[in-house]
Amino acid sequence: MTRAPSDRQRPLSPNIQIYRPQLTSVLSIGNRITGIALSAYAVALVIWLVAAAAGPDAYAAVDAFIGSWVGRIVLFGGTFCLFFHFCGGIRHLVWDAGYGFSLRAIYASGWAVVAASIALTALTYVVGAILAGYGP
Amino acid sequence: MSNARMRSPLGRALGLGSAKDGVEAWWRERVWAVALAPLTVWLTVSILMRADKGYAAVVAWLKMPVTTTLMTLLLVALFHHIAFGLQVVIEDYVHSRIKIPVLVGMRLGCLALGVAGLVAILKIALGA
Amino acid sequence: MIIRSSDEVPRTTVLKRFPVPRNFGVDAASRINRGRTWPAPRGATRIKRFDVYRYDPESGQNPRIDTYQVDLDDCGPMVLDVLIWIKNTVDPSLTFRRSCREGVCGSCAMNIDGTNWLACTKFNADLATPATIYPLANMRIIKDLVPDLTHLFAQHRLVEPWLRSKSPEPERERLQSPQERAQLDGLYECILCFCCTSGCPSHWWNGDRFLGPAVLLQATRWLVDSRDEATGERLDDLEDPFRLYRCHTILNCTRTCPKGLNRGKAIADVKKMPIERRS
Ligand code: SF4
Ligand code: SF4
Ligand code: FES
Numbered sequence: 440m441t442r443a444p445s446d447r448q449r450p451l452s453p454n455i456q457i458y459r460p461q462l463t464s465v466l467s468i469g470n471r472i473t474g475i476a477l478s479a480y481a482v483a484l485v486i487w488l489v490a491a492a493a494g495p496d497a498y499a500a501v502d503a504f505i506g507s508w509v510g511r512i513v514l515f516g517g518t519f520c521l522f523f524h525f526c527g528g529i530r531h532l533v534w535d536a537g538y539g540f541s542l543r544a545i546y547a548s549g550w551a552v553v554a555a556s557i558a559l560t561a562l563t564y565v566v567g568a569i570l571a572g573y574g575p
Numbered sequence: 576m577s578n579a580r581m582r583s584p585l586g587r588a589l590g591l592g593s594a595k596d597g598v599e600a601w602w603r604e605r606v607w608a609v610a611l612a613p614l615t616v617w618l619t620v621s622i623l624m625r626a627d628k629g630y631a632a633v634v635a636w637l638k639m640p641v642t643t644t645l646m647t648l649l650l651v652a653l654f655h656h657i658a659f660g661l662q663v664v665i666e667d668y669v670h671s672r673i674k675i676p677v678l679v680g681m682r683l684g685c686l687a688l689g690v691a692g693l694v695a696i697l698k699i700a701l702g703a
Numbered sequence: 704m705i706i707r708s709s710d711e712v713p714r715t716t717v718l719k720r721f722p723v724p725r726n727f728g729v730d731a732a733s734r735i736n737r738g739r740t741w742p743a744p745r746g747a748t749r750i751k752r753f754d755v756y757r758y759d760p761e762s763g764q765n766p767r768i769d770t771y772q773v774d775l776d777d778c779g780p781m782v783l784d785v786l787i788w789i790k791n792t793v794d795p796s797l798t799f800r801r802s803c804r805e806g807v808c809g810s811c812a813m814n815i816d817g818t819n820w821l822a823c824t825k826f827n828a829d830l831a832t833p834a835t836i837y838p839l840a841n842m843r844i845i846k847d848l849v850p851d852l853t854h855l856f857a858q859h860r861l862v863e864p865w866l867r868s869k870s871p872e873p874e875r876e877r878l879q880s881p882q883e884r885a886q887l888d889g890l891y892e893c894i895l896c897f898c899c900t901s902g903c904p905s906h907w908w909n910g911d912r913f914l915g916p917a918v919l920l921q922a923t924r925w926l927v928d929s930r931d932e933a934t935g936e937r938l939d940d941l942e943d944p945f946r947l948y949r950c951h952t953i954l955n956c957t958r959t960c961p962k963g964l965n966r967g968k969a970i971a972d973v974k975k976m977p978i979e980r981r982s
Contacts, residue, residue: 449732449845450733450765450843450844451729451843451844452756452766452837452840452841452842452843452850453729453735454840454841454904455728455904456720456725456727456728457720457725457814457817457837458720458814458817458840458955459718459719459816459817460718460720461818461958463954463958464953464955467951467952467954471664474660477657478657481653481654481657484692485650485692485695488692488695488696488699489691489692489695491633491634491637491695491699492694492695492702498630498633502628502629502630521619525612525615528608531952532605532608535605535952535971535974535975537972540954540971542965545958563619563623567623570624583857584853584854584857585857585861587857588854588857588860589861590911590912593940594943594945595939595943596944597942597945597948597977598942598948598978600944600948601974666909666944666945667905667908667909667949668908
């Protein structure tokens with residue numbers, strides 16, 4: 440029988456402490472973090488709907504928070520998380536369908552996700568500003 | 576855990592054996608994700624396009640049958656997606672005895688929030 | 704799918720490691736201390752610093768990082784040459800596995816500058832200064848750079864990596880068409896170095912139940928073999944929220960396979976197989 444007498448004391452070699460952050464793992468963790476953050480935004484969405492159902496006063500309170508300084512920053516973060524998770528999610532669906540697994544494709548799509556989520560966030564705010572009447 | 580230590584390596588790797596299941600959950604995750612994607616686009620674009628976010632304008636918008644329908648679908652898909660996603664995250668990182676209670680709590684939370692959202696939408700849609 | 708040329712492996716690095724403390728979340732026995740520094744031999748002409756993980760089970764002490772000043776003009780071009788040079792000229796106690804020294808046996812897999820690779824196929828010229836050498840990530844360490852692979856081989860055994868056939872034994876070889884044989888390309892080349900499994904975050908957190916990329920690649924190799932007749936049983940054994948579906952398509956495995964094999968695609972296909980037989 441195989442014995443492993445010193446098994447108990449054997450140290451575990453480091454993993455996340457030394458493993459190089461690569462686009463692959465960084466985007467995966469990013470997708471996870473934005474997903475968890477977006478769950479909180481989903482709660483906010485429900486609060487917003489409930490407030491709208493409750494009446495003008497409740498709605499005004501929520502609307503005031505969204506319009507506040509803090510609210511704007513939170514909303515901006517949410518917009519970026521949304522686009523990041525959205526683009527990353529599409530990348531995952533393409534993989535699940537069985538495409539885009541060559542190393543080149545993995546890196547190209549990875550950087551595309553980063554670029555697209557930044558661009559879409561910017562676009563949203565530009566369009567929003569124009570529609571709100573700040574534009575040319 | 577002295578018992579586990581004497582177990583053969585293969586025995587340990589085999590563990591409780593295969594669940595012979597898992598594709599169902601994996602597949603539903605994808606289906607709800609696919610359903611959610613266009614609905615998210617709709618919500619983002621419509622919120623963006625609505626310059627007037629005053630109470631009357633928003634309620635009028637939510638009262639439209641299209642909005643009610645799509646918002647209902649969105650909430651259902653959204654909270655399914657969240658429940659599946661958080662389940663994977665919890666299973667990945669929580670290995671203690673609280674795993675099952677946490678999973679149950681998370682699911683019930685999703686259910687409660689989803690239902691609250693749906694009731695709010697219906698109240699707006701049907702309300703005077 | 705095989706990496707056609709090494710230029711597909713990206714060279715740019717923003718961070719060498721995640722910004723977490725070095726002993727973050729590490730149990731007491733695994734904490735890494737600072738070790739000693741070995742100076743370069745007199746007359747050394749081209750010196751490069753190597754920080755190497757050391758662990759001596761007989762010392763009763765924790766692992767440590769020893770620093771070696773290596774004379775690159777006195778040794779070969781690969782990381783394995785550096786290790787052999789250290790062992791021969793500086794510190795005979797340095798322990799590591801190696802055999803073929805040409806990337807076919809899979810013995811010398813270790814974590815080099817934060818990425819798992821074979822020491823014998825990694826150029827010193829591609830390393831940062833100081834270069835860091837750890838054993839394969841997330842393994843129980845027997846000594847220095849030698850990890851205990853028992854559990855990984857047990858997981859390999861679990862998928863029964865051999866031909867399972869129910870037809871009576873044929874008089875001659877079991878035949879395959881060239882197309883059927885081609886199905887095994889990109890799968891059979893695996894040398895079981897476990898660079899991929901040791902680099903898979905999902906295996907770090909759930910390695911007791913998740914089979915990991917190397918073993919899933921082997922499982923695929925038998926699932927797609929036209930001569931195998933146990934496909935159904937194999938799928939039964941694989942279909943499990945942890946064994947198979949704990950793969951989250953992080954693709955660190957594809958990034959780090961020194962043979963350029965692409966488990967990502969293989970695993971994605973296997974994930975869908977149980978759907979095919981249901982609907
Ligand atoms: S798939 Fe590649 S990295 Fe993984 S064990 Fe095989 S050869 Fe090594
Ligand atoms: S793709 Fe799957 S097997 Fe490969 S590193 Fe990621 S989780 Fe691990
Ligand atoms: S020594 Fe055989 S793979 Fe490196």
